[in-house]
Amino acid sequence: MSATAPPRFNAPMGDGLPHGEAAGKVGESTYLQAISRALRDEMRRDERTLLVGEDIAVMGGAFKITHGFLEEFGATRVVDMPIAESGILGTCIGAALMGLRPIAEMQFADFITCGFNQLVNNAATWHYRTGTPLPFVVRLPAGGNIAGGPFHSRNPEAWFVHQPGLKVVAPSTAEDAYGLTIAAIRDDNPVLVLEHKYLYRRQKAVLPEQGLVTQIGKAAVRRPGRDAVVFTYGWMVHEASAVADELAASGAGEVEVVDLRTLLPYDAAALVERTQACHRVLVLHEDTLTGGFGGEIAAFIGEHAFESLDAPVLRLGAADAPVPFAQPLEKAFLPSRDRIEQALRSLLAW
Amino acid sequence: MSPAARPTAFALPETPALDEREHGLSQAELIQLFEIMVLTRTVDRRLQALYRQGKVYGGVYSQEGNEGVAVGAASALEDGDCLFPMHRGLGARLMHGDSLDVILAQLLGRGAGPTAGRDSGLHHDVLDRRIFAMISHLGTQLPVACGAAMALQRMGERRVALNFTGDGATALGDFHEGLNLASVLKLPVILVVENNLYAYSTKNEREFACAELAARGPAYAMPATTLDGTDVLAVRAAVLEATAHARAGGGPSLVEARALRLRGHSEADAHDYVPKSELEAGRRNDPLGRFEKSLREWRMLDDSLFDEIHARVTSRLDAALERATALAPPDGSEAAWGRWSEEGHPSRGAGVAGTPGLAARPVAPRRLEAGA
Numbered sequence: 200m201s202a203t204a205p206p207r208f209n210a211p212m213g214d215g216l217p218h219g220e221a222a223g224k225v226g227e228s229t230y231l232q233a234i235s236r237a238l239r240d241e242m243r244r245d246e247r248t249l250l251v252g253e254d255i256a257v258m259g260g261a262f263k264i265t266h267g268f269l270e271e272f273g274a275t276r277v278v279d280m281p282i283a284e285s286g287i288l289g290t291c292i293g294a295a296l297m298g299l300r301p302i303a304e305m306q307f308a309d310f311i312t313c314g315f316n317q318l319v320n321n322a323a324t325w326h327y328r329t330g331t332p333l334p335f336v337v338r339l340p341a342g343g344n345i346a347g348g349p350f351h352s353r354n355p356e357a358w359f360v361h362q363p364g365l366k367v368v369a370p371s372t373a374e375d376a377y378g379l380t381i382a383a384i385r386d387d388n389p390v391l392v393l394e395h396k397y398l399y400r401r402q403k404a405v406l407p408e409q410g411l412v413t414q415i416g417k418a419a420v421r422r423p424g425r426d427a428v429v430f431t432y433g434w435m436v437h438e439a440s441a442v443a444d445e446l447a448a449s450g451a452g453e454v455e456v457v458d459l460r461t462l463l464p465y466d467a468a469a470l471v472e473r474t475q476a477c478h479r480v481l482v483l484h485e486d487t488l489t490g491g492f493g494g495e496i497a498a499f500i501g502e503h504a505f506e507s508l509d510a511p512v513l514r515l516g517a518a519d520a521p522v523p524f525a526q527p528l529e530k531a532f533l534p535s536r537d538r539i540e541q542a543l544r545s546l547l548a549w
Numbered sequence: 550m551s552p553a554a555r556p557t558a559f560a561l562p563e564t565p566a567l568d569e570r571e572h573g574l575s576q577a578e579l580i581q582l583f584e585i586m587v588l589t590r591t592v593d594r595r596l597q598a599l600y601r602q603g604k605v606y607g608g609v610y611s612q613e614g615n616e617g618v619a620v621g622a623a624s625a626l627e628d629g630d631c632l633f634p635m636h637r638g639l640g641a642r643l644m645h646g647d648s649l650d651v652i653l654a655q656l657l658g659r660g661a662g663p664t665a666g667r668d669s670g671l672h673h674d675v676l677d678r679r680i681f682a683m684i685s686h687l688g689t690q691l692p693v694a695c696g697a698a699m700a701l702q703r704m705g706e707r708r709v710a711l712n713f714t715g716d717g718a719t720a721l722g723d724f725h726e727g728l729n730l731a732s733v734l735k736l737p738v739i740l741v742v743e744n745n746l747y748a749y750s751t752k753n754e755r756e757f758a759c760a761e762l763a764a765r766g767p768a769y770a771m772p773a774t775t776l777d778g779t780d781v782l783a784v785r786a787a788v789l790e791a792t793a794h795a796r797a798g799g800g801p802s803l804v805e806a807r808a809l810r811l812r813g814h815s816e817a818d819a820h821d822y823v824p825k826s827e828l829e830a831g832r833r834n835d836p837l838g839r840f841e842k843s844l845r846e847w848r849m850l851d852d853s854l855f856d857e858i859h860a861r862v863t864s865r866l867d868a869a870l871e872r873a874t875a876l877a878p879p880d881g882s883e884a885a886w887g888r889w890s891e892e893g894h895p896s897r898g899a900g901v902a903g904t905p906g907l908a909a910r911p912v913a914p915r916r917l918e919a920g921a
Binding site for chain 2: 275287293294296297330386388
């Protein structure tokens with residue numbers, strides 16, 4: 200495949216869109232194209248960067264995010280690796296120790312379990328132990344609603360937000376897909392970027408020519424409100440916003456939607472401030488509920504903003520089960536708009 | 550210990566002599582190698598004593614019996630080569646230019662030590678010597694060494710990355726992943742398996758089914774050898790060959806060096822799973838005794854030089870230990886500081902670290918803790 204050939208979106212797991220569909224309006228980038236552009240811009244700007252992963256060079260990646268990179272940057276900077284996640288993540292550590300800034304792609308976020316030890320015991324503790332910075336990025340195509348089944352749909356964030364030394368970001372928009380990827384590459388720590396596969400070609404934006412960097416650790420209000428607030432991230436930002444619009448249209452109340460954007464370190468000030476402003480809180484994530492990241496957010500709000508609450512903090516996540524394959528099962532498993540609406544109505548009625 | 554006191558010989562008298570191979574070393578270089586081994590053994594024994602006296606805490610991992618592997622392999626490295634040592638890595642670290650002061654401050658958990666008391670054992674970076682830390686999960690540093698080797702290639706340096714691991718670690722997935730990707734990517738990596746015959750208490754036969762680990766080499770399409778790790782010059786020769794292969798672009802090599810561990814897994818281990826007869830045979834094959842005997846036969850070492858080396862090593866250790874002991878322990882209020890780079894670190898203060906460019910961090914010339 201030549202550098203100029205258009206990418207074919209022949210991902211092994213479909214995302215529900217026909218192959219080849221790209222950005223709509225002139226100048227718009229999809230979430231996927233925004234990530235690709237961020238990688239390309241940083242590769243051009245900083246010669247210390249290099250990409251490692253499975254099928255990323257010759258094929259351009261399972262989602263074609265690195266399509267054409269091999270031709271532009273060469274085989275020493277775009278490296279097809281054996282299928283060995285521990286080997287890939289260990290390689291990132293070694294290259295970072297020598298002053299490079301590696302960027303690893305896990306073909307699917309689910310596969311990161313095979314490299315768990317390198318991340319949580321080796322990489323995450325390195326700076327704390329030795330004082331040596333370890334700058335690298337792990338890109339994680341995550342999330343469900345694409346009929347990926349138990350091993351191509353996971354949201355693995357709960358494992359990693361428990362590990363000091365790592366950073367975890369989760370863009371929900373094309374702007375943040377670009378800006379957080381840039382910020383992750385420039386960060387001097389191991390940063391995990393949760394890319395939502397369902398958003399890859401559904402989120403679109405016109406990106407500025409230059410200068411877009413999304414600060415790690417800052418939440419964003421996506422939809423203003425005053426009667427309740429939803430703290431969420433990733434795909435669920437859009438589901439919560441859709442429900443909030445419906446509730447407003449029906450006169451039930453004005454629900455604010457806050458996109459956490461960074462899960463570790465999370466924006467503690469925004470949690471307190473928006474709770475004080477809205478008084479009712481729903482913590483929503485696509486990941487399963489028990490032991491999920493939402494528990495941390497809910498507990499933090501209970502500890503630091505209890506006096507502002509007019510109702511108990513509610514949590515909503517996927518059912519406590521592996522991610523099922525068949526569509527009726529996955530639909531029932533994921534947090535639906537109906538369930539988000541029920542949770543918000545019960546909060547508003549409190 | 551009075552510097553003048555003559556230490557007891559490390560080995561029983563019937564120690565076999567070393568291979569009469571071409572070692573290509575001058576007398577001064579051979580004596581320096583011997584002195585690093587003596588220093589390693591002397592520090593090791595002092596740590597054992599301090600542990601029994603309750604003056605050092607945490608795990609103390611003796612490398613008695615393995616000095617030939619550690620020092621011999623590391624002696625094949627040049628300035629700019631990367632070293633990924635293991636917990637029984639004192640000799641390798643000293644040989645590649647780690648300093649006794651840094652090592653003792655680390656082992657004593659001092660605030661001014663390289664990890665400021667955050668990690669125990671020989672788990673510290675020496676960046677200007679390209680010596681890198683490890684974690685207790687032996688085996689994990691092979692893929693990390695591959696990453697360093699990839700960086701060396703990218704930076705256009707004809708350097709190598711040497712990683713030590715243990716016989717038990719050959720059963721781990723990272724052993725396979727690391728060797729496989731080193732071979733597939735033709736990385737300048739040398740893996741030395743320090744086979745001390747027992748993974749804690751588990752014998753080789755429960756860790757791998759092949760007779761020799763060199764048998765794994767052909768499966769990864771890389772040169773591999775199994776040799777006697779009590780012969781420091783044989784280890785050095787094998788690793789030199791591997792480094793030459795790697796520097797010439799030939800890719801990785803595997804070296805299995807066998808030498809019985811003469812102490813327990815740690816000093817808390819009764820070591821009663823090793824039969825007495827095996828241990829006695831191991832002591833007869835003590836790498837220090839073997840080397841000493843050969844040096845004497847080659848008329849490079851006599852009583853007077855032997856005593857001089859021991860006196861020098863002991864006084865060097867005494868002084869370094871006094872300095873390390875005088876250092877303050879870490880401040881408990883710093884326990885949650887330095888998790889992320891921008892927080893800073895006790896080893897470099899507050900704030901963001903400078904990030905190096907593609908030009909590598911400067912490499913300091915090797916200064917050995919040996920010789921007058």
